[in-house]
Amino acid sequence: MSVSKTTPVAWQRTHSHGRCIDGAIDAAARICESRGIRLTPLRRRVLELVWGNCKPVGAYGLLDELKREHSSAAPPTVYRALEFLMEQGFVHRIQSLNAYVGCNDPGHSHKGIFLICNDCGDAVEIEDKGVANTIDRFASGLGFLLASQSVEAAGLCPGCQEA
Amino acid sequence: MSVSKTTPVAWQRTHSHGRCIDGAIDAAARICESRGIRLTPLRRRVLELVWGNCKPVGAYGLLDELKREHSSAAPPTVYRALEFLMEQGFVHRIQSLNAYVGCNDPGHSHKGIFLICNDCGDAVEIEDKGVANTIDRFASGLGFLLASQSVEAAGLCPGCQEA
DNA sequence: TATAGTTACGATATAATATAACAAAAACTG
DNA sequence: CAGTTTTTGTTATATTATATCGTAACTATA
Numbered sequence: 001m002s003v004s005k006t007t008p009v010a011w012q013r014t015h016s017h018g019r020c021i022d023g024a025i026d027a028a029a030r031i032c033e034s035r036g037i038r039l040t041p042l043r044r045r046v047l048e049l050v051w052g053n054c055k056p057v058g059a060y061g062l063l064d065e066l067k068r069e070h071s072s073a074a075p076p077t078v079y080r081a082l083e084f085l086m087e088q089g090f091v092h093r094i095q096s097l098n099a100y101v102g103c104n105d106p107g108h109s110h111k112g113i114f115l116i117c118n119d120c121g122d123a124v125e126i127e128d129k130g131v132a133n134t135i136d137r138f139a140s141g142l143g144f145l146l147a148s149q150s151v152e153a154a155g156l157c158p159g160c161q162e163a
Numbered sequence: 164m165s166v167s168k169t170t171p172v173a174w175q176r177t178h179s180h181g182r183c184i185d186g187a188i189d190a191a192a193r194i195c196e197s198r199g200i201r202l203t204p205l206r207r208r209v210l211e212l213v214w215g216n217c218k219p220v221g222a223y224g225l226l227d228e229l230k231r232e233h234s235s236a237a238p239p240t241v242y243r244a245l246e247f248l249m250e251q252g253f254v255h256r257i258q259s260l261n262a263y264v265g266c267n268d269p270g271h272s273h274k275g276i277f278l279i280c281n282d283c284g285d286a287v288e289i290e291d292k293g294v295a296n297t298i299d300r301f302a303s304g305l306g307f308l309l310a311s312q313s314v315e316a317a318g319l320c321p322g323c324q325e326a
Numbered sequence: 327t328a329t330a331g332t333t334a335c336g337a338t339a340t341a342a343t344a345t346a347a348c349a350a351a352a353a354c355t356g
Numbered sequence: 357c358a359g360t361t362t363t364t365g366t367t368a369t370a371t372t373a374t375a376t377c378g379t380a381a382c383t384a385t386a
Contacts, residue, residue: 038382040334059372072336079373080335095258096313098343098372113298115307124305131297135276135316138289143321144278150259152313153298158306201353203363222343235365242344243364261343261372327386334381345370352363 021051024102028090031107037088045070046081047102050091055122056099094123096152101125111135113151119160184214187265191253194270200251208233209244210265213254219262219279219286257286259315264288274298276314282323 028047032039039047049065050057059078066073082100085091089106093099094114101123103112111132112125131151139146191210195202202210212228213220222241229236245263248254252269256262257277264286266275274295275288294314302309 038334040381042335074337075373076337076375077335084334095315113301115302115305117307118310126301128297128301131294131314134291134294134297135314138276138291139278139316139318142278142287143324144280144316145319145324146316147281147318149316150313151294151298151315152258153302153307153309153311154313155302155310156308161306161308201362205364237366238344239346239366240364330383330385332381332383334379336379337377339375341372341374343370343372346368348366350363350365352361354361355359356357 017051017054020102020104021048024051024090024104024106027106028085028088031088031090035088042070042077043081043084046078047085047090050085050100051102055120056094056097056101056116058097058099062100092125094152095150096154097121097123099123111149111151113153115157116152116154117157117160118154119156119163122157124157180214180217183265183267184211187214187253187267187269190269191248191251194251194253198251205233205240206244206247209241210248210253213248213263214265218284219257219260219264221260221262225263255288257315258313259317260284260286262286274312274314276316278320279315279317280320280323281317282319282326285320287320 025044025048029039029044046062046066049062052065053061059075059082062082063073063075063078066078070077082091082093086093086100090103091100092103092112092114094101094116096116101114104125105127110127111129113128113131114123114125116123132149135149136146138144188207188211192202192207209225209229212225215228216224222238222245225245226236226238226241229241233240245254245256249256249263253266254263255266255275255277257264257279259279264277267288268290273290274292276291276294277286277288279286295312298312299309301307
């Protein structure tokens with residue numbers, strides 16, 4: 001088991017978030033360059049906004065932020081950017097929240113587990129090969145060709161249990 | 164690993180579905196009685212409709228069906244029934260599809276895994292304690308109080324791989 | 327540096343999913 | 357039966373996501 005180090009567990013977070021954002025953007029830029037694809041200003045900005053929120057954020061939340069500086073922004077603007085960012089693995093979608101979070105370890109495929117606090121709304125991504133491998137085995141045992149997987153758990157984070 | 168027997172793997176399904184529905188309704192009725200809660204005609208009917216579709220079905224799909232026989236049905240009608248059915252564990256929500264399926268093993272809490280075919284849209288629930296236990300361990304290791312979990316994998320079922 | 331091909335973005339409309347709020351009816355409880 | 361709780365009816369609206377089509381920007385190749 002390993003909780004991601006690049007984005008410490010949110011409810012243990014004591015650092016300022018700025019460096020995380022910068023690092024994530026830089027990493028994305030490098031990956032795009034190596035893949036020959038374009039991290040356009042718009043896509044970069046949406047990625048920054050995703051990271052700027054410390055919690056999973058909805059598409060329309062991002063849209064509101066984006067509109068302040070980019071008056072032409074409309075729903076497709078955000079959804080296209082998110083689609084791109086998810087395809088490239090820079091952003092994950094939290095299915096149970098209809099919300100998006102930055103991936104703290106882009107560049108290599110990893111099947112994360114999300115722990116989502118029902119109270120504060122924060123989500124933490126955990127890396128684990130065990131769960132992913134188990135699912136892989138189930139799938140291949142049934143002749144099912146796996147394309148993606150989503151593992152989400154909800155409950156109360158330590159901080160919110162006290163309150 | 165065990166694929167549920169009460170609802171055989173969909174892409175291996177050769178039986179008529181009627182008995183599954185009846186069995187699921189009967190089981191739900193018995194559970195409701197034992198819990199002292201009401202499986203009203205409306206709730207029962209929605210549960211039947213969920214089962215009547217062999218695949219995950221959206222709330223508005225259910226609503227269309229329900230309207231045919233129940234002209235006063237509106238979105239809240241269906242959503243309330245689904246909420247009840249999910250609380251009682253008779254129905255699961257497939258987060259990645261915004262759709263609902265009958266639970267083939269209600270009555271005792273079980274953390275299922277869903278394999279979802281991106282082509283035919285069918286979903287199969289698999290029971291597995293391993294994945295659930297792994298997630299439990301992660302959570303308690305972090306002091307996270309787990310309330311629910313959702314494990315969904317998408318890909319191509321055997322039948323749809325050929326086509 | 328033209329120019330054809332591709333990719334990305336703008337702009338509008340609408341689809342699909344879900345909930346709020348309050349009134350009316352039905353079912354339970356003493 | 358009267359009071360209470362639960363369920364359903366009804367209307368309106370919120371939230372999330374896509375379709376479509378036109379325009380602009382970038383890319384590659386000559």
